[in-house]
Amino acid sequence: MNLHLKVWRQKDAKSPGQLVPIEARNIPEDASFLEMLDIVNDDLTVKGEEPIAFDHDCREGICGTCSLSINGLPHGPSETTTCQLYMRKFKDGETIHVEPFRAKTFPVVRDLIVDRSAFDRIQQAGGFITARAGSAQDANCLPVPKVAADAAMEAAACIGCGACVAACPNASAMLFVGAKVSHLALLPQGQAERTSRALKMVRTMDEEGFGNCSNYLECEAVCPADIPASVIARLNREYTVASCKDAVC
Amino acid sequence: MNSISSYLSSSIGRKWIVALTGLGLFGFVVGHLIGNLQVFLGPEPLNRYALFLQSLGELLWVIRLGLLAMVVAHIVFTIKLRMENRAARPVGYAVTNRRAATFPARMMTLSGLMVLCFIIFHLLHFTAHKIDPSFAHMTDAMGRHDVYRMLILGFQSKAASTFYIVAVGLLAMHLNHGIGSLFQTLGLNSAKLRPLWEKGGVALSWLIFLGYASIPVAVLTGVLKL
Ligand code: HEM
Numbered sequence: 084m085n086l087h088l089k090v091w092r093q094k095d096a097k098s099p100g101q102l103v104p105i106e107a108r109n110i111p112e113d114a115s116f117l118e119m120l121d122i123v124n125d126d127l128t129v130k131g132e133e134p135i136a137f138d139h140d141c142r143e144g145i146c147g148t149c150s151l152s153i154n155g156l157p158h159g160p161s162e163t164t165t166c167q168l169y170m171r172k173f174k175d176g177e178t179i180h181v182e183p184f185r186a187k188t189f190p191v192v193r194d195l196i197v198d199r200s201a202f203d204r205i206q207q208a209g210g211f212i213t214a215r216a217g218s219a220q221d222a223n224c225l226p227v228p229k230v231a232a233d234a235a236m237e238a239a240a241c242i243g244c245g246a247c248v249a250a251c252p253n254a255s256a257m258l259f260v261g262a263k264v265s266h267l268a269l270l271p272q273g274q275a276e277r278t279s280r281a282l283k284m285v286r287t288m289d290e291e292g293f294g295n296c297s298n299y300l301e302c303e304a305v306c307p308a309d310i311p312a313s314v315i316a317r318l319n320r321e322y323t324v325a326s327c328k329d330a331v332c
Numbered sequence: 333m334n335s336i337s338s339y340l341s342s343s344i345g346r347k348w349i350v351a352l353t354g355l356g357l358f359g360f361v362v363g364h365l366i367g368n369l370q371v372f373l374g375p376e377p378l379n380r381y382a383l384f385l386q387s388l389g390e391l392l393w394v395i396r397l398g399l400l401a402m403v404v405a406h407i408v409f410t411i412k413l414r415m416e417n418r419a420a421r422p423v424g425y426a427v428t429n430r431r432a433a434t435f436p437a438r439m440m441t442l443s444g445l446m447v448l449c450f451i452i453f454h455l456l457h458f459t460a461h462k463i464d465p466s467f468a469h470m471t472d473a474m475g476r477h478d479v480y481r482m483l484i485l486g487f488q489s490k491a492a493s494t495f496y497i498v499a500v501g502l503l504a505m506h507l508n509h510g511i512g513s514l515f516q517t518l519g520l521n522s523a524k525l526r527p528l529w530e531k532g533g534v535a536l537s538w539l540i541f542l543g544y545a546s547i548p549v550a551v552l553t554g555v556l557k558l
């Protein structure tokens with residue numbers, strides 16, 4: 084199939100960028116979106132032009148490195164990551180807009196690559212447990228109710244791709260932070276740092292400059308890992324309870 | 333003190349203030365509706381109710397100032413949030429495609445500001461009697477302020493009635509998103525409760541619209557008359 088791409092080209096973080104029309108020719112329907120870009124890049128290289136820079140790594144939907152806003156939807160029209168999006172989802176001759184994820188907190192590095200290290204800094208602020216290193220204890224010493232285990236697992240599925248921020252009209256990171264805080268707040272191992280974790284992660288999220296949640300739920304609708312918006316409700320609760328504890332104790 | 337001020341300057345703390353003041357104002361909207369619907373019981377109960385409210389004296393002022401404080405806090409915090417939200421995406425998309433955000437959700441600032449204009453007009457109209465000064469001097473047979481007469485005469489004007497119907501429509505639209513949203517903000521939501529708040533919120537917002545709009549409609553159609 085042949086497609087008319089409109090791709091955001093930007094030399095580096097400081098240069099202005101623009102949408103540039105690029106033709107994608109002879110694309111197999113079974114190519115993934117990233118493979119389609121690979122083919123286009125081969126063509127560009129042969130012509131002596133700069134290939135399009137884009138992020139990718141595992142190409143199997145688990146690492147969260149791929150991004151792109153495709154026709155106005157982060158990760159495009161399927162409910163997967165961009166690497167798992169196949170060209171059969173598009174029509175021959177279609178025009179496809181390819182833009183980087185947009186947020187003040189995700190500055191463009193080059194073309195379609197954005198710097199998502201703000202997420203790393205939020206994680207480093209408290210998205211972990213300070214576990215005792217050494218031999219693992221007997222699993223039966225830590226009973227976890229099935230309901231909590233399921234909800235924690237659901238939240239832990241977040242791959243940190245940033246599609247939630249990219250889709251949110253406010254560029255809010257509440258779904259990401261909600262998933263990370265929920266995951267550990269639901270498990271016994273996460274209890275010791277439960278209060279400080281909520282406080283530190285939300286503080287870092289705010290300092291980075293993400294927007295606030297208006298409950299539009301666009302994040303949930305595009306999340307390739309199916310993180311539910313209930314993690315945002317839990318984050319609202321966890322943070323408020325943590326602030327009360329912090330004020331009293 | 334320090335933790336309170338850092339809570340109030342956090343994204344979540346500010347949104348809680350919006351939700352709590354929204355909940356308070358929503359409570360007022362429901363109470364005010366129930367009070368107003370007494371118009372369908374005739375002049376006697378309505379005028380008695382109005383006199384009862386007036387007889388609260390200083391307490392009425394406590395309530396009024398409380399409502400004013402809620403409106404002010406609600407607006408100050410939403411404006412702050414909206415400004416931060418705008419700053420969070422300095423460069424927009426050439427193409428956007430929305431999957432979830434409802435029309436009322438996207439119109440919150442606009443519907444809120446229109447409601448604010450309406451509140452000001454409404455107070456000038458039926459509380460301060462500045463639009464039609466004769467409203468101030470209407471008394472019934474028992475010497476009470478004749479609120480029933482004021483309502484009927486007020487709504488017999490097609491322009492005023494239409495304006496009120498549109499305004500309560502906008503209020504209902506604000507609450508169409510607002511009611512469900514506030515439970516999510518306050519953390520009182522879960523996969524189990526979500527359908528209740530979402531569907532219940534939409535249903536309640538429609539009831540509020542129908543309830544409030546019924547009064548000018550009843551006057552215009554002659555169901556309610558002097
Ligand atoms: C009777 C008057 C009002 C009532 C009952 C009311 C109620 C509510 C409720 C329940 C919410 C949802 C809170 C949440 O999402 O957690 C809300 C949000 C909001 N209100 Fe109001 N409101 C009123 C007046 C106003 C006014 C006058 C404005 C003017 C600016 C306004 C602007 C907003 C905005 C912008 C939001 C969304 C905030 C966000 O999600 O970021 N409201 N309101």
Ligand code: FES
Binds near residue numbers: 141148
């Ligand atoms: S490249 Fe790893 S999730 Fe897409």
